[in-house]
Amino acid sequence: MKDYTMNTKCVQAGYTPGNGEPRQIPIIQSTTFKYDTSEDMGKLFDLEAEGYFYTRLQNPTNDHVAAKIAALEGGTAGMLTSSGQAANFFALFNICECGSHIVASSSIYGGTFNLIAVTMKKMGIDATFVSPDCSEEELNAAFQENTRAVFGETIANPALTVLDIEKFAKAAHEHGVPLIVDNTFPTPVNCRPIEWGADIVTHSTTKYMDGHGAAVGGAIVDGGHFDWMAHADKFPGLCQPDDSYHGITYAERFGMEGAFITKCTAQLMRDFGCIQSPQHAFILNLGLESLHVRMPRHVENGQAVAEFLQQQPQVAHVNYPGLKGDPYYERAQKYLPNGGCGVVSFELKGGRQAAEAFMKKLKLAAIETHVADARTCCLNPATSTHRQMNDEQLKEAGIPAGLIRISCGLEDKEDLIADLKQALA
Numbered sequence: 001m002k003d004y005t006m007n008t009k010c011v012q013a014g015y016t017p018g019n020g021e022p023r024q025i026p027i028i029q030s031t032t033f034k035y036d037t038s039e040d041m042g043k044l045f046d047l048e049a050e051g052y053f054y055t056r057l058q059n060p061t062n063d064h065v066a067a068k069i070a071a072l073e074g075g076t077a078g079m080l081t082s083s084g085q086a087a088n089f090f091a092l093f094n095i096c097e098c099g100s101h102i103v104a105s106s107s108i109y110g111g112t113f114n115l116i117a118v119t120m121k122k123m124g125i126d127a128t129f130v131s132p133d134c135s136e137e138e139l140n141a142a143f144q145e146n147t148r149a150v151f152g153e154t155i156a157n158p159a160l161t162v163l164d165i166e167k168f169a170k171a172a173h174e175h176g177v178p179l180i181v182d183n184t185f186p187t188p189v190n191c192r193p194i195e196w197g198a199d200i201v202t203h204s205t206t207k208y209m210d211g212h213g214a215a216v217g218g219a220i221v222d223g224g225h226f227d228w229m230a231h232a233d234k235f236p237g238l239c240q241p242d243d244s245y246h247g248i249t250y251a252e253r254f255g256m257e258g259a260f261i262t263k264c265t266a267q268l269m270r271d272f273g274c275i276q277s278p279q280h281a282f283i284l285n286l287g288l289e290s291l292h293v294r295m296p297r298h299v300e301n302g303q304a305v306a307e308f309l310q311q312q313p314q315v316a317h318v319n320y321p322g323l324k325g326d327p328y329y330e331r332a333q334k335y336l337p338n339g340g341c342g343v344v345s346f347e348l349k350g351g352r353q354a355a356e357a358f359m360k361k362l363k364l365a366a367i368e369t370h371v372a373d374a375r376t377c378c379l380n381p382a383t384s385t386h387r388q389m390n391d392e393q394l395k396e397a398g399i400p401a402g403l404i405r406i407s408c409g410l411e412d413k414e415d416l417i418a419d420l421k422q423a424l425a
């Protein structure tokens with residue numbers, strides 16, 4: 001599949017049926033797999049042979065879909081997880097342990113911020129958050145002796161900031177650690193972080209990859225370029241024998257291409273069990289088959305809605321990296337030449353009352369805590385996800401009370417604009 005374009009990979013990568021086999025990826029709805037001898041099964045446990053024995057570790061349906069996502073991102077190995085939260089936790093915890101430190105962009109998804117700043121801190125893993133717009137000096141100053149990973153989002157949810165992937169990758173590599181990028185919003189159709197120097201890519205497949213609001217899921221892809229053995233002192237989990245897995249040294253046995261995902265599967269999935277069900281993987285793949293067709297329409301609608309909103313007297317300002325004049329426009333032109341995503345945020349004059357009244361009048365855009373669906377949805381953080389904060393606190397967090405996040409779906413843009421027009425009126 002390497003020689004095919006993104007469009008063809010979305011449809012066909014990851015699964016090539018043999019003669020007489022099902023055309024569509026079969027849902028292998030089985031917890032376990034049978035063997036003729038214990039010896040056969042023993043080889044699987046020792047990671048000496050490839051095969052399946054228990055779905056918590058690996059399942060053929062999931063593996064086909066993970067292989068497709070790895071192909072789309074240009075990676076060497078991939079795995080599915082039960083959610084985007086699990087993907088980010090696994091990607092970080094695969095190389096961090098008690099006493100480690102993470103450098104993360106401060107402009108990331110709220111759930112991931114909590115994961116790193118609160119939950120992983122309780123596990124003894126510290127973090128320093130830096131602005132995605134920090135200077136190289138500020139970025140380099142955030143590193144410590146015990147830093148093990150750098151983390152950011154290509155387009156942050158919901159701030160819509162764009163990460164300077166090359167700058168973050170350079171700093172990470174100068175300090176001997178990998179850059180992990182959550183590429184949920186643009187998807188590999190619009191940006192492939194590995195091509196810009198990122199080492200590991202994560203996804204909430206719940207968003208555009210599924211794209212139909214049907215199945216929660218996550219994915220991790222390894223670019224296969226990070227030389228763990230060159231920094232063996234930092235990554236003992238990959239570079240020293242794993243006593244819990246028959247003394248295997250992952251980086252030796254599976255090389256740069258396979259060590260990260262093999263350890264993540266054999267160790268973290270074994271112990272935490274955050275698997276995606278084969279049913280969900282099947283639904284996710286239906287979404288992936290049209291991802292390259294859907295993303296340009298999400299972008300077209302997002303761009304049209306952002307341009308419309310910018311001209312309305314009731315709107316204080318609009319955030320969308322595709323808008324000329326947006327602080328992230330130049331960076332988006334570099335990393336997202338075909339556009340980013342369909343999510344736009346804008347501030348209504350008149351604060352939360354105006355936002356509430358406006359959203360009540362919308363007919364096509366439904367009020368939901370979701371984004372990246374085929375159906376347009378919207379949210380006012382001040383009256384929903386951030387309702388515990390007063391106006392002063394919201395302002396400090398960069399989320400004015402009148403801010404609305406709208407995720408433009410796949411409807412006709414003229415209908416979406418007409419809906420916004422009547423609600424503004």
Ligand SMILES: *Cc1c(COP(=O)(O)O)cnc(C)c1O
Pocket residue numbers: 083084085086109111112153156157182184185203204205206207216217218
């Ligand atoms: C939604 C989201 C997540 C969390 O994913 P879930 O599938 O909801 O667990 C992580 N990162 C980003 C950028 C997201 O938008």
